[in-house]
Amino acid sequence: MRVTLNVGKSLRLGVGTATAALARHSEVKHSLLREYLIEYFLTLVASPHQDRIQLTVVDGFCGGGCYVGSSGTEVPGSPIVILEALREAQVRVELGQQRRKPIEFDVKLICVDESASAIDYLKRLLQEKGYGGRLAAGGIQLVRGDFLTCSEAIIAEAVKRSPRAGRAIFVLDQYGYDAVPLPTLQNIFCSLAKAEVILTFAVDALINFLSEKNLADFERKTGIDGAITAAELDKLKKSPGWRLHVQSGLYQRLTKGSGAEYFTPFFIRADRGHGDFWLLHLSRHWKARDVMASTHWKYHNHFVHYGAPGFDMLTTGYAARIDESGHAQGAFEFDDVAANANKEAMLVQIPQALDRQKGGVSFERFFHDRVNLTPATREMVAKAVLELAASKEVEILGADGTLRRVRSAIQSDHVLRLSTQKIFSFSSAG
Ligand SMILES: C[S@@+](CC[C@H](N)C(=O)[O-])C[C@H]1O[C@@H](n2cnc3c(N)ncnc32)[C@H](O)[C@@H]1O
Structure with missing residues (x-):
């Protein structure tokens, strides 16, 4: 045939x-x-x-x-x-x-x-x-x-x-x-x-x-x-x-x-x-x-x-x-090249976004609100947040509101907040 x-x-x-x-x-x-x-x-x-x-x-x-x-x-x-x-x-x-x-x-x-x-x-x-x-x-x-x-x-x-x-x-x-x-x-x-x-x-x-x-x-x-x-x-x-x-x-x-x-x-x-x-x-x-x-x-x-x-x-x-x-x-x-550009963009955009959510936001909410707007995976976003936490630009809190020193695994209910220092620099720049 x-x-x-x-x-x-x-x-x-x-x-x-x-x-x-x-x-x-x-x-x-x-x-x-x-x-x-x-x-x-x-x-x-x-x-x-x-x-x-x-x-x-x-x-x-x-x-x-x-x-x-x-x-x-x-x-x-x-x-x-x-x-x-x-x-x-x-x-x-x-x-x-x-x-x-x-x-x-x-x-x-x-x-x-x-x-x-x-x-x-x-x-x-x-x-x-x-x-x-x-x-x-x-x-x-x-x-x-x-x-x-x-x-x-x-x-x-x-x-x-x-x-x-x-x-x-x-x-x-x-x-x-x-x-x-x-x-x-x-x-x-x-x-x-x-x-x-x-x-x-x-x-x-x-x-x-x-x-x-x-x-x-x-x-x-x-x-x-x-x-x-x-x-x-x-x-x-x-x-x-x-x-x-x-x-x-x-x-x-x-x-x-x-x-x-x-x-x-x-x-x-x-x-x-x-x-x-x-x-x-x-x-x-x-x-x-x-x-x-x-x-x-x-x-x-x-x-x-x-x-x-x-x-x-x-x-x-x-x-x-x-x-x-x-x-x-x-x-x-x-x-x-794209992964790097993506990371650099997130390192700038995450603090800017957190500046607009002064009360803090759970990692889950933060990611879900942006998931359709990014080529990044959840893991990439988590890594960028950890990098910002290590440089003390962003704070990570437990669901009970206490400050956490998270180095490797962000949980969905961890709360992200701009560090007080960063809030100051954003407001003095504005
Ligand atoms: C791009 S090829 C499919 C290739 C296949 N999916 C693959 O990856 O091996 C498109 C196929 O859709 C069939 N086709 C075109 N219009 C169709 C329609 N309206 N309904 C069902 N099949 C259709 C064509 O006969 C063709 O075999």
């Missing part, structure tokens, strides 16, 4: 010939997905008393499950990446935890693709890789169809499988930017209390071809309206910050309208095609957001953020220089 998924090099496999070439940035996307899911599953089974986890993973734009990678060898697609991440987490739990009884991972994978050849190919591939039993038992379900059309039934299935916790992950790897409308995201987040969505969004492709007509089409299809008005299109096109302005408007509208509370909005730098795209992570818990932000720091060479370091990442301050195509120069790349 020969299944043609796309144009590119071909690779002979038992199930047929895979000809879909996978770009380097997609390999990075898969590495991030794998890493994130392993951490996610491990977090769920952190308690040795837990003996079962039950949830659904939805791969809404799943593809055929196999590609030819940049080195010419077979590279797994997202359904296989998800199954391998699950297996790896299981192995790590079995090896690492002293359990009296083994933990049961009841994870159902639902794969959707509108292409019959992709679903057909994936089915054979899964059978060849030994997943035939799970396919037959319904632990892996393949659906040929449009994600949007199927989404309501899939969300209902995820709710049925996790009625109390409402746990599900949706991997929505659309090609462009208009196949996942806001009402679908809202349906996911209002139906499932612990839902997470990893959404690909080709933001550069959208912006590159923005005109009155396709803005109207995009808004009608997605419900992401008002991010930019037709009247603004011409006026702003002339300004150097136009692209960043549009990105910021789209991001705010998309995240606020999604029903999720926590987000990461970082870009994958594309090695070809229509430019960078977002790999947005939407969730309802700060911890999930924190795990995703940490994963971005791990794959720093390929992720980029066009905003500022510190706690004001949606401004364009950091990206002061803009190139001819409206892209920011010297963007934030999650590398050592």
Whole structure:
């Protein structure tokens, strides 16, 4: 059998010939997905008393499950990446935890693709890789169809499988930017209390071809309206910050309208095609957001953020220089340079923020109020606070109001306060 998924090099496999070439940035996307899911599953089974986890993973734009990678060898697609991440987490739990009884991972994978050849190919591939039993038992379900059309039934299935916790992950790897409308995201987040969505969004492709007509089409299809008005299109096109302005408007509208509370909005730098795209992570818990932000720091060479370091990442301050195509120069790349810039920004911004909260604020509140506004992880923020405490700019108090000498582990209920000395220097400067 020969299944043609796309144009590119071909690779002979038992199930047929895979000809879909996978770009380097997609390999990075898969590495991030794998890493994130392993951490996610491990977090769920952190308690040795837990003996079962039950949830659904939805791969809404799943593809055929196999590609030819940049080195010419077979590279797994997202359904296989998800199954391998699950297996790896299981192995790590079995090896690492002293359990009296083994933990049961009841994870159902639902794969959707509108292409019959992709679903057909994936089915054979899964059978060849030994997943035939799970396919037959319904632990892996393949659906040929449009994600949007199927989404309501899939969300209902995820709710049925996790009625109390409402746990599900949706991997929505659309090609462009208009196949996942806001009402679908809202349906996911209002139906499932612990839902997470990893959404690909080709933001550069959208912006590159923005005109009155396709803005109207995009808004009608997605419900992401008002991010930019037709009247603004011409006026702003002339300004150097136009692209960043549009990105910021789209991001705010998309995240606020999604029903999720926590987000990461970082870009994958594309090695070809229509430019960078977002790999947005939407969730309802700060911890999930924190795990995703940490994963971005791990794959720093390929992720980029066009905003500022510190706690004001949606401004364009950091990206002061803009190139001819409206892209920011010297963007934030999650590398050592970025980590340093981020730390330096926090060392200035934390005392300024505490100066506005004279009564003090718990570390938890301080972090939660800023979690969507920073590329930093909780650990990075804690380190910056400890550095400020060591230099006596910031004081750390116990929940009972007594001064603590915390050197390594800040607790959520520790209270942060600007040191009296610093309050004096701020007020005399003002
Ligand atoms: C970017 S590829 C997916 C790659 C895959 N997630 C991976 O990482 O291995 C997008 C896939 O979505 C499918 N697709 C496009 N529009 C769709 C829609 N509206 N509903 C479901 N599948 C769709 C295409 O057939 C294609 O296989």
